[in-house]
Amino acid sequence: MNSVVLCASPRRDGNSRMLAEAFAEGARAAGDTVDLVDLNEVLSGLLRDCRTCRGPDGNCSTVDGYRELMHARLLPADAWVYATPLYYYGMAASLKNFFDRLVCYASASYPRFEEVAEQMRGKRSALLLSAEESNQAAGLAVVNQIQEVSRYLHHEFVGGVTGIGNTRGEVRFDPAEPLAAAVSLGGTIFRAHHSDYNMDSERSNAVWSEARSGDEGSGIYEDV
Ligand SMILES: Cc1cc2nc3c(=O)[nH]c(=O)nc-3n(C[C@H](O)[C@H](O)[C@H](O)COP(=O)(O)O)c2cc1C
Structure with a gap:
């Protein structure tokens, strides 16, 4: 299984990058592969007006690495992981730009939309956040x-790690040990439990198999 980690900080030796590398360490130890992408290297253009920006063939005319990133690296991957610093209580601009420009590929006016939509669904996702x-x-x-x-993308968002720090690499001193948590997330992203119920979802009363008594229950919440 392969994860792509989208690294959004302009600091290549910063805290979110350190979390991304810890995630990669855990994933590789579990036998998975990881592709670390520096979004600031790959994307240079912002979203423009598609009516003027799309070429006659329907392709986005912004000349940078987005299309190659999407088709060669992201669509074949099994998980998309987002590594970003907290900037004014939001994500870094390069990651927001990545989401904005998704519209050029994940909308019906893109000639390869059907193919993109088919390949885009069914992945897992995770967040690696650093903040002061x-x-x-x-x-x-x-x-x-x-x-x-x-x-929206039919991805399962299985978890997040927040590392607290401000100077480069300072998350390694966070007593909550976010780097260890990121290693663990990397190792479990494809195996971690994930649930997102509706009230009528069929399910056991107990979440974990060790806690099940044999009476699987009605699938609706009961006192235990
Ligand atoms: C433009 C900018 C805005 C920031 N805004 C916040 C903020 O709103 N809240 C916060 O906790 N930290 C904020 N920070 C601090 C960063 O989130 C923190 O230094 C983080 O560890 C940087 O991650 P990086 O090393 O991956 O770049 C901000 C830093 C910058 C440069």
């Missing part, structure tokens, strides 16, 4: 956007 502030709410907008984009 440790208050829990500071990064919620980023978590929420990744959750909603993942739902």
Whole structure:
């Protein structure tokens, strides 16, 4: 299995990159492969007006690495992982730009849309966030956007790690040990439990098999 990690910080030796490399270490130890992408190297253009920007063949005319990133690296991957610093309580601009420009590929006006949509669904996703502030709410907008984009793309958002630090590489001193958590996430991203129920979802009352009594229940919440 292969994960692509989209690294959004302009600091190549920064905290979110360190989380990304820890994720890669865990994934490789588990026998998976990882492709680390520096978004600031690959993307140079912002989203423009598609009516003037799309060429006569329907392709985006912005000349940078987005199309190659999408078709050669992202669509064949099994997971998309987002590594970003927290900037003014949101994600770094290169990652937002990546999402904005997704519209050039994941909308019906793109000639290869059917092929893209088919390959895009069914992946897993995860978030690696670095921030100076440790208050829990500071990064919620980023978590929420990744959750909603993942739902939109039919991806399973299986987890996130937040590392607290400001100077380059400072997350390694965070006592919550986000680097260890990122290694663990890398090793488990394709095996981690994931659920997202509706009220009528068929399910056991117990989440974990060790806790099941043999009475599988009605699939609706019961006191235990
Ligand atoms: C433009 C900018 C905006 C920032 N805004 C926030 C913020 O809103 N909240 C926060 O906790 N940290 C903020 N920070 C600090 C970074 O999130 C923090 O230094 C992070 O570890 C940087 O990650 P990096 O090393 O991967 O670039 C900001 C830093 C910059 C440069």
